[in-house]
Amino acid sequence: MLSLSNKDEKISRRSLRIISQIAYDVSGILLNDKKEDLVFSRLNKRLRENKISNFEEYCDIIQSDAVERSQMVAALTTNVTAFYREKHHFNYLSNIIRNGFINKIKNGEELRIWSAACSSGEEAYSAAMTASEILADLSSAKMKILGTDIDTNMLERSRIGFYDLEEKKSIPLEIFNKFCLEKGKEFTFKKEILETVRFKSLNLIAEWPFESKFHAIFCRNVAIYFDKPTREKLWSRLAERLHVGGEIYIGHSERISNPDLLGLRPVGLNSYKRVK
Ligand SMILES: C[S@@+](CC[C@H](N)C(=O)[O-])C[C@H]1O[C@@H](n2cnc3c(N)ncnc32)[C@H](O)[C@@H]1O
CATH class of the missing domain: 3.40.50.150 (Vaccinia Virus protein VP39)
Structure with missing residues (x-):
């Protein structure tokens, strides 16, 4: 049974720092402490999909696995767009x-x-x-x-x-x-x-x-x-x-x-x- 499906399990400062640093190094995207909820909600899904039990474990994975690093960046980016946006x-x-x-x-x-x-x-x-x-x-x-x-x-x-x-x-x-x-x-x-x-x-x-x-x-x-x-x-x-x-x-x-x-x-x- 995974313990991450509710927001009571906060991401530790350390995990948030590691995730933010990797996101910045890989993509230039800046995540500050205020983005904690966004990081949690977007990445919690990846943790569940990959049966990873906590963010500490996830941080170990992204530090060694380039494929998961890019999936992490993909999960953190905002993809909103539209045809003829700003016509x-x-x-x-x-x-x-x-x-x-x-x-x-x-x-x-x-x-x-x-x-x-x-x-x-x-x-x-x-x-x-x-x-x-x-x-x-x-x-x-x-x-x-x-x-x-x-x-x-x-x-x-x-x-x-x-x-x-x-x-x-x-x-x-x-x-x-x-x-x-x-x-x-x-x-x-x-x-x-x-x-x-x-x-x-x-x-x-x-x-x-x-x-x-x-x-x-x-x-x-x-x-x-x-x-x-x-x-x-x-x-x-x-x-x-x-x-x-x-x-x-x-x-x-x-x-x-x-x-x-x-x-x-x-x-x-x-x-x-x-x-x-
Ligand atoms: C909000 S969308 C913008 C889409 C479109 N340009 C528009 O304005 O409708 C932002 C896009 O930037 C991409 N993105 C973020 N960081 C990037 C980077 N370092 N290099 C290339 N694309 C990046 C994201 O994956 C996402 O698809």
Whole structure:
């Protein structure tokens, strides 16, 4: 009989410290003492699933087992997302394609968009539909949408690309009719969308295994979980990955404090353009 299913069993300060330190080292996510309830409720489930009898034992496991460390981080991350979340960013994306990059794309340049903490994929698919809407008549247009996340469970869902019909209401109807296919209680995307989107595992605070630049980067609602130095380093690395004229979109409660130092200019709500 496990003794962890009720909140009377507090996590010891020591266990909380070990869990917080590992979460920070692995993912940059900052957990303070106030997050005790969140840590307890999210990880207690893993303890029960794996028949681990207490948090001390769990701490021994995460210190030696890299797979459980990433499962722990996955359990601690917040994955809330939606199609066309903060719709203005998709309008800005349309504008830079239509008014900025269209001639380059006509001349063979591949449009590249990065959803840099994509969770279950809605952001990447929304970007793919936005771009396809503009480029649909350009038979020569090439584009690639990259979705990355640290959470491999979310990446798996993104790759499967099936969503509950409940989520249909976030997608403008004419876009849905153009690019989506209903299948029972779910929907997925037509081949032309699925072919443009790729999902890969990537930790934003670690090395990035590619050199390429992007015309637009969505990095929304992840930096809020990082401390200031981690956030600032992230903004600087992302700015370097933007083409001049390209834009970065960040979460509604996030801000880049010194955009000019990074060659960025604020151009709209939580949006910055690379100007040099
Ligand atoms: C709240 S979701 C944001 C989803 C989407 N960008 C949006 O705004 O709707 C935050 C995502 O960040 C991911 N994440 C957290 N730390 C990360 C890291 N160090 N590297 C990459 N992704 C990370 C989580 O797994 C989670 O899926």
